[in-house]
Amino acid sequence: SAVQDIIGKTNRLEASKNDLQKQVDDTQKRVKNEEDIIASIEQSGIKVVAEASRLREEIKVLESSAEACEDDKASKDNQILTLREEISHQEEIIAKLQREKKAAGGGRQKTEEEMTAME
Numbered sequence: 001s002a003v004q005d006i007i008g009k010t011n012r013l014e015a016s017k018n019d020l021q022k023q024v025d026d027t028q029k030r031v032k033n034e035e036d037i038i039a040s041i042e043q044s045g046i047k048v049v050a051e052a053s054r055l056r057e058e059i060k061v062l063e064s065s066a067e068a069c070e071d072d073k074a075s076k077d078n079q080i081l082t083l084r085e086e087i088s089h090q091e092e093i094i095a096k097l098q099r100e101k102k103a104a105g106g107g108r109q110k111t112e113e114e115m116t117a118m119e
Helices: 001-119
Strands: none
Touching: none
C-alpha cells in the first residue's frame, strides 16, 4: 500500500539521515583532532623558537667569556714571559756578583798573604 511505501521510504530516509549525521559527527571529530594536533605543533614550534633564541644568547655569552679568557691568557702569558726574562736577568746579575766576590776574595787572600810575608 501507499502508506506502507511512505513509511518504508521515511524509515530508509531516517536511517540514511542518521548514517549521514554519524558521518558528519565523525568528520567533525577528525577535524577537531586535526586542529588540536595543529595547535600542539604550533605550541611546540613556539617553544623550539624560544629555546633556539635562548641558546643563541647563551652562545653569545659563552663566546664573549671565551674571548675574555683568551685575552686574559694572552696577558698572563706575556706576564710569564716578562717574569722569565727578569729571572734570567737576575740570575746573570747573581752570577756576575759571585764572580766579583770570588775575585775580591782571592785578592783579599793574596793581600793577607803579602802582609803576613812582610811581617
